Amino acid sequence: MNDLPPAVPVAASTHAVDFEYAFWYITAAVTVGSLAVFGALLYFCVAHRRGAEGTGSTPRILGSVRLELAWTLIPTVIFFSFFAVGAVVYSRAMRPPEDAMEVFVFGKQWMWKAQYPNGQRVIIGGNPRNMLPQEREKIGKLVLPVSTKDSRRPVRITLTSEDVIHDFGIPAFRSKMDALPGRYTTAWYEPTKVGEYHIFCDQYCGTWHSLMVGKVAVVPQDEFDRWLAGLSTAQGTEHPVDGSDAQEGRNLFLKLQCIKCHSANAEARAPVLEGLYGSRVPLKGGGAEIADEDYIRQSILKPRAKVVEGWEPVMPSYEGQLAEDDLEKVVRYIKSLRRGTTPDRTDRMPAPVGAPAERSPQAPPSSPEKK
């Protein structure tokens, strides 16, 4: 058996706290009411059971208007109080604040795609038909900033679906909203606890409905900012996030043939750039320099000005060849390059997670490796 979940599920958003108040209020009220009924039932069953010594004669009691009124009106009032509490919680959950960051999420069988305001995208889940079980381990996460008392960071999720009805549910936030094809629905969260939580598809959507799951990663604001810049792997995959500047820089890096020399293999004619950013670079002819953005930019535009110790100045200048915004993207990409992520020269872009693979389909991840 596995570790048990906590008795009360994590409440990781402001709405989750609202929910818990409403939930326990109703629980307390109905428990008292039900126990009163069960108590009376049990008492009558014991006290008025027909014993061998008891009487079989019963009183002719037809009812009581006063009692009927009491047990009509009192429950009605209590039930309406549930309605009122629920309506307050619901109103808060349905009305995102004006300043909420908008994340666009759409579902399709059987994955989610989230798109951030800067165009950055994360894929959550994936079609199990086309994925290896180990690939599912590396599916993306919805990265959200945590709110603190001083800085609220509400997130508004706009949902739609590409095919059938799905439902984007995050139990830790006590939130759920259907993703319908052909229209937008919204949910919003104000995550209050750093951590990783389940995302479930809650509306039955076909064969692998139960694998249309993923994680939401709530991270501190500074890490979220770094992640938005393509510098953090909070999304759970090692490649720059689909749609980020760094990822577009990577496309340019391949297109401009930078990879021809700055490759990780033996024929490399230029230094590999993994982990370059922020490191200390020894220069040919003595001296060294910290590789900051400006150094990287200079090295692209005027490559022969500062040549790295041990290499020949063979790189052509890209001055005038790269528009300023493209240059920025390449710099961002180089900043984001981590150990072991230099692409192969022949690499095309890796297919999006869950896209049809060029290998024979594998068994869906349900069957292998049981605990």
Place this chain on the structure above:
Amino acid sequence: MTPTANPRVQGVPGLTPPPPEPPPASPNYLENGTSLWSWLSTVDHKRIGILYLLTISAVFVLGGVAAGLVRLNLVTYNSGILSEDAYNRAFTAHGVLMLFFFLIPAVPAVLGNFLIPMMIGAKDLAFPKLNLASWYVFLVGLVFGAWAILNGGIDTGWTLYPPYSTRGSQSSVVPGVVGVFVSGFSSIMTGLNILVTVHKMRAPGMTWGRLPLFVWSLYATSLIQLLGTPVVAITLILLGVERVTGEGIFDPAIGGDPVLFQHLFWFYSHPAVYIMILPGFGVVSEVITCFSRKNIFGYHAVAWSSMGIAVVGFLLWAHHMFVAGISYYSALLFSFLSMLVAVPSAIKVFNWTATLYRGSITFQAPMLFVIGFIILFTVGGVTGLFLATLGTDIHLHDTYFVVAHFHFVMVGGMVLGYMAGLHFWWPKMTGRMYSDWWSRVSAAIIIVGFFLTFVPQFYIGYHGIPRRYPNYPPEFQIYHVLSTAGASILGLGYLIPALYLPLSLFYGEKAGANPWSATGLEWASPSPPPVFNFDEERMPVVVCGPYEYALGIDQLGRGLPEPPGPGGAEGPAGRAGVTGPAGPMQKETEVVG
């Protein structure tokens, strides 16, 4: 078990002696032709009830097997036994069979068919041939359903939400939809028949205020069947048309609206849950009065709350759609209206409990099932409040909390109500008594097994585990294992009646006309009843309300025989002449509260 008149009562002023045991009917309805054709062509409401009983029992077994597959697969957290496709087909088969082919016809078509004419003192239902036709129509629907299952099954869930059901699903949606569509007509026919019969064929003296509450509850049920079922029929036709012709009705990709389907579907399917539960309420009212020897507490409150549920039940369908993209204001409205329907259900529970007050209670199997009903239905009812409340529903929606809630109502409530009714009227239907001990054991096992099955599901639902998930986070495995363990106990509980009830037909003690000493007209007729229920020369004339247990008279004004249980004719109370043909007619009505 044959009731005997208490000789000591004779001559005591003010006591009405019980009537003599009526002579056995010759022929009774079972003996009136024994060929297969005599059954297949019968227009006798009692025989048709038996035909329904056999049919839905088979469906219950099939649906139970599907449930067993689902529960077995959930022992593993990664769908280790069935493939995902097979699991999806299994839970859909379970839902479709149990809801459309078991719960909806269970009490109305079996017990209702059998008992409504007898309870109101009629020879048969108003339209006997329509009644037989309804069974054949039901069979045709069932054949289509069986075709869908044999043809690979349906994988859409019983809710059939488009666009998945019209575009995405590769399974036998069309035969399944046709099956449900056709069986709906059977439901309409039964409902119509019962409505007309109750209006037009009541015996002299059987005023509306003297109707047994079982009749009231079936009257309310029939109203829903008659008004609601056509809507689901239209919806299913539209669904089939879209799937077959590609005409855009619900699929937004071709110009439709998927939320429209949900509105239409739930406009029927929410009232349909009252089709399923209201007849159970009726059974409870009959049984609880008989086994506590009391008048029902608040006859009018119980009767009118059934009607209230039937009417208000039509006004709250969209509480299934709080997170489906309906408008904020309609969500508020439907939440508010959903709270209203909880009130009449609560009223019923309070009245049943109050009925027990100062009763003379015995605990034969029907009573045990009814006590189980009240407890489980109360749990199911109050957990429904969490789902009617907007703020809590947006987390609990589509989780195991919902699954546990409606199983508490539908299985804990309705199936136990059905079992109670079956055990209560079994001697009337067959003329035989079943094993008292085994029936009590089975009731206890079913109630315990039920709790073990569904209480863990409330817990994992609160944790947000979605329904229809063969793969789920491993940390919740223990709760699914517990639930499956409970389900196997529950299954055992159902297996026991499947043995002792048929065995009672051959080995059971012969039952008298009124083995429970109950007041209803159906007990005035011998067991099993004659073909036309009551003798030609002695048509019933009703003189009083249905539950005069305190006075000790039945609805014909005759004394009641000795009730079974401790302290009978030979007990001290019996010797004092106070049980059985009990209190004197002039007993004062007591006022409480």
